[in-house]
Amino acid sequence: MDEQFTAVLRPHLPYLPEDRALAPGDQLRELGLNSMQAIEVLFALEDAYGAAIPDDKLNDHTFETAGNLWEVVAQSREKAGEPR
Amino acid sequence: MTTTLVTPEPSATGARPQDRTTPAATSPLNLRASSAVDPAALADVLATAREHAPSADADAAFPTAVLDRLRTTRLLGLVVPTRYGGPGGTVDDVLAVSHALSRECTSSGMIFAMHSQQVEAVVRYGPPRLAEQLLPRIARGEVYLASVTTEVGNGGYLLSAGEAVENLGDTLRVRRMAPVVTGGEYADGYLISMRADAEAAENQVSLVYADAKDVTAEPLGGWNPLGMRATRSIPMRFDGAVPNGNVIGGPGRFREIVTETFGPLAHLGWSACWLGTAAGALARTVAWLRSPAERKRQDLTSDLLRSRLSHIRQRLDLVHALIAHGTAVYKAAQSPQAAPYQLLMNAVKLTASQECLAAVNDLIELAGMRHGYLKNSELVLERAVRDLRSAALNYSNDRLHAVDGAMALLDSEVRFA
CATH class of the missing domain: 1.10.540.10 (Acyl-CoA dehydrogenase/oxidase, N-terminal domain)
Structure with missing residues (x-):
């Protein structure tokens, strides 16, 4: 998880204390991410990393923890260079 | 929330x-x-x-x-x-x-x-x-079957036939015109509905299999419709003799075949197609809205946009649920003659034909002139709306409503299948 990832996510996590870093095991829903915001987070991440996150990754598991979401972003970023 | x-x-x-x-x-x-x-x-x-x-x-x-x-x-x-x-x-x-x-x-x-x-x-x-x-x-993929069940001026009504099968002993003479035969020029065989014999009443109808080699199938006209253009649903005339063992279900049994199989399967099958057309249109539109370029131009947090998408999606989930339920009831096949069963199967078709068209119409409103209305738009909503306009006519909704109204009067308890 890099700094940019945390910076994109933080505005959508109202219950993450300002002085605490985001950890891979953090439950995103407990930190205040809801389904209305999930789509905003998705777009913000895609814009930030120039990657397209595949539809089949848009599931509960991906949005469960910060680490899961980061993993999907990282995978999509690797693929972004490949011709689609 | x-x-x-x-x-x-x-x-x-x-x-x-x-x-x-x-x-x-x-x-x-x-x-x-x-x-x-x-x-x-x-x-x-x-x-x-x-x-x-x-x-x-x-x-x-x-x-x-x-x-x-x-x-x-x-x-x-x-x-x-x-x-x-x-x-x-x-x-x-x-x-x-x-x-x-x-x-x-x-x-x-x-x-x-x-x-x-x-x-x-x-x-x-x-x-x-x-x-x-x-x-x-x-x-083996050798036979594409076309349906020859329409009569001139009957709006798709299947259970009466004018021309009769003629018994020639070992063979049956099959001679008939049909105003709409989907893909008839490309078929390897035909299921043809005809009056059971020359003495039979109009509602005693048989379903006869005719192999393409046994009949001449003459196109009587062309096909230049608004939508469903690739179905090539042309008028044709058939003439030939088929083995007398080719009567499906036996003489005069077409009514049972329609009630038990043709009717429900047609309504479920068409509805699944129309849902597919509308779902494809929605999928393409959502993918377009979500593309990085488009979401810079559009405000995807717009209440109007989200409300429109929600209503469109609601229409499709409604149709999907009806198809799923109708299919489960069809497979259970408890009482296909009963009014609640037939009302349900008709409701699947009526609802799908209305809601899928309305959904694509709404998508065009959402996408606007350039992306929604132009023939060369990659969203292809224009073709979808033309195709779906046929749904209410493909076995006329008016006719189904007339039947449903009568059955609703019969079913005073208002039971559901």
Whole structure:
């Protein structure tokens, strides 16, 4: 998880204390991410990393923890260079 | 507020336009295709349908390339039981494939759905000798069946026929004109409804199988409609003699076949196709809205946009739920003669024909002139709305409402199937 990832996510996590870093095991829903915001987070991440996150990754598991979401972003970023 | 995140089906969601080289392996109908459908075979047919849909629509040409792939992949024999060399596919499989095909090309979906409905009639009611000869050929992809059940001026009503079968001893003379025969010029065999014999009343109707080699099939006109252009649903005249063992279900039994099989399968199959057309249109539109370029131009937090998308999606979920329930009731087949059963099957068709058209109409409103209305838009909403405009006419909704009104009066308890 890099700094940019945390910076994109933080505005959508109202219950993450300002002085605490985001950890891979953090439950995103407990930190205040809801389904209305999930789509905003998705777009913000895609814009930030120039990657397209595949539809089949848009599931509960991906949005469960910060680490899961980061993993999907990282995978999509690797693929972004490949011709689609 | 719910915190449950939306979980799309892995293989079936509308991908971005540039990702569409990887077609859905299964349909998003709950009635998912079973192992009877080879995912690679389906992907092959879907890719062909996608490639040829624009030219088939522009030229009002039958999708022969798709039919070829349906033959070589043997999907044409999907419902043929294993004992006749088929994969033994079910109604769920037919609906799943019809739906998936219609996401790419509604005409191809309808051609497949109606052919499969004909095959199912042969499977369920065909005399043993005919079944043994015909079904293995269908399983091998050699026979595309067309339906010859329309009469001039009857709006699709199936249960009366003017011209009669003529008994010549070993053979039956089959001579009849039909105003609408989908894909008739490309068929290898026909299921033809006719009055059971010269003395029979108009409502004593038989269903007769005619192999293309046994009859002349003469086109009587062309086909230049608003939508469903690739179905090539032309008027034709048939004349020939077929073996007298070719009467499906026995003389005068077409009514049972319609009530038990043709009617429900037609309504479920068409509805699965129309849902596919609308679902494909929504998938393409959502992919477009979500593309990085477009979401810079659009405000995806707009209440109006989200409300429109919600209403469109609601229409499709309504149709999907009705198809799923109708299919479950069809498979249970408790009392196909009962009013609640027939009202349900008609409601599936009526609702799908209205809601799928309305959904695509709403999508055009949402996408606007350039992306929603132009023929060369990659969202292809223009073709979808033309295709779906036929849904209310494809067995007239007015006629169904007249029947439903009468049945509603019969069912004073208001029971539900």
